[in-house]
Amino acid sequence: MKELCKYGTHRVIYPEGTLPQTAEKIDNEMVCHDNEILVDVDTLNIDSASFTQIKNACNIDVEKMKEMIENIVNNKGKMQNPVTGSGGMFLGRIKEVGKNLNLDLNVGDKIASLVSLSLTPLKIEKIISIDLSKDQVNIIGQAILFETGIYAVIPNDLPANIVLSALDVAGAAAQVEKLVKKDDSVLILGAGGKSGILCAYQARKSAGKNGKVIGLIHSDRHRHDLEKLNVCDYIIVGDATKPMEVYHKVKEVLPEMVDVTINVVNVPNSEMTSILPTKSTGRIYFFSMATSFTKAALGAEGIASEALMIIGNGYTKDHAEFTLDLLRESKVLYEIFKERYGSDK
Numbered sequence: 649m650k651e652l653c654k655y656g657t658h659r660v661i662y663p664e665g666t667l668p669q670t671a672e673k674i675d676n677e678m679v680c681h682d683n684e685i686l687v688d689v690d691t692l693n694i695d696s697a698s699f700t701q702i703k704n705a706c707n708i709d710v711e712k713m714k715e716m717i718e719n720i721v722n723n724k725g726k727m728q729n730p731v732t733g734s735g736g737m738f739l740g741r742i743k744e745v746g747k748n749l750n751l752d753l754n755v756g757d758k759i760a761s762l763v764s765l766s767l768t769p770l771k772i773e774k775i776i777s778i779d780l781s782k783d784q785v786n787i788i789g790q791a792i793l794f795e796t797g798i799y800a801v802i803p804n805d806l807p808a809n810i811v812l813s814a815l816d817v818a819g820a821a822a823q824v825e826k827l828v829k830k831d832d833s834v835l836i837l838g839a840g841g842k843s844g845i846l847c848a849y850q851a852r853k854s855a856g857k858n859g860k861v862i863g864l865i866h867s868d869r870h871r872h873d874l875e876k877l878n879v880c881d882y883i884i885v886g887d888a889t890k891p892m893e894v895y896h897k898v899k900e901v902l903p904e905m906v907d908v909t910i911n912v913v914n915v916p917n918s919e920m921t922s923i924l925p926t927k928s929t930g931r932i933y934f935f936s937m938a939t940s941f942t943k944a945a946l947g948a949e950g951i952a953s954e955a956l957m958i959i960g961n962g963y964t965k966d967h968a969e970f971t972l973d974l975l976r977e978s979k980v981l982y983e984i985f986k987e988r989y990g991s992d993k
């Protein structure tokens with residue numbers, strides 16, 4: 649047995665010397681070591697870029713999707729999509745807490761993990777169902793959280809499935825609060841999506857009444873929700889994989905271009921669509937898991953843009969509470985989440 653490590657390296661099978669996120673395979677034996685938490689898992693919330701890739705690869709055939717997910721977990725010991733590299737998070741109940749951990753947790757407490765499934769030891773006994781509209785997989789299974797693996801106890805005042813959906817993207821709006829300053833103009837690519845509406849809401853709050861918020865949506869599917877939220881000065885429809893098209897559409901409404909762009913789409917090839925409409929002095933937040941470092945770095949260089957580009961770290965201090973508070977403060981936002989991702993149960 650390897651020496652227990654707070655980052656979980658004792659569970660890395662290969663390549664040796666790596667951490668669990670970059671490891672090809674980790675040990676998913678469901679034994680709770682002294683510095684771990686063992687959880688009975690009810691639902692996996694698969695990262696949107698990963699779920700979209702699996703859905704497309706299986707032609708939306710749920711049985712094939714089940715098989716693909718089971719194969720990934722059997723091969724890697726974790727739910728890390730080999731194409732996107734991304735994971736998601738889980739909802740579950742505490743089964744055992746390692747004796748070295750001094751935590752305010754009881755057996756049966758309902759928690760959502762706040763670290764990625766791409767580094768979380770997971771065993772799936774059975775996939776019960778897949779909810780295509782929520783990117784969620786209901787399972788019988790177990791997972792391990794390492795000593796550094798953060799989680800949120802499901803609060804009593806919000807339904808668990810809504811909390812799970814919101815916490816999946818908890819880092820996004822919390823980062824917008826840090827990045828967007830008063831009077832900024834902000835472009836959100838994917839503004840109708842789950843993180844998109846949270847980011848649009850926060851962008852309006854941070855930019856204030858003299859700022860500008862532009863929401864790019866892919867189709868009219870989510871226009872109604874965004875209009876109801878009433879935070880965008882402009883809603884434009886466009887394809888985030890077509891940089892020139894979007895650039896011209898943004899220029900039409902805001903000729904001076906934007907200070908901040910938030911990329912929350914779930915498909916590849918949207919790097920230049922983020923960079924082109926952003927001022928050279930601006931900031932770009934790539935939350936999308938389909939972002940390519942190479943395309944962003946070389947693309948920006950190619951058009952002589954020195955905009956600051958930020959990797960969408962899913963974690964920022966107190967991000968979970970921050971995001972749940974947005975749902976508590978805006979009834980409209982809550983209703984949109986309830987309609988899309990949950991129920992009042």
Ligand code: NAP
Pocket residue numbers: 695696697698734816817819837838839840841842843844864865866867869870886887888889912913914915934935936937938960961962963
């Ligand atoms: P989501 O709810 O599925 O939203 C994605 C949005 O992108 C949808 O509104 C979709 O619009 C839009 N979109 C797709 N293709 C587009 C295109 N060609 N042009 C314009 N818009 C397009 O996803 P989410 O859960 O908010 O996640 C957003 C991104 O964040 C994903 O890439 C996800 O992997 C990533 N993520 C990152 C972290 C992190 O830690 N950095 C954590 C969680 C998630 P339609 O539905 O109308 O096509």
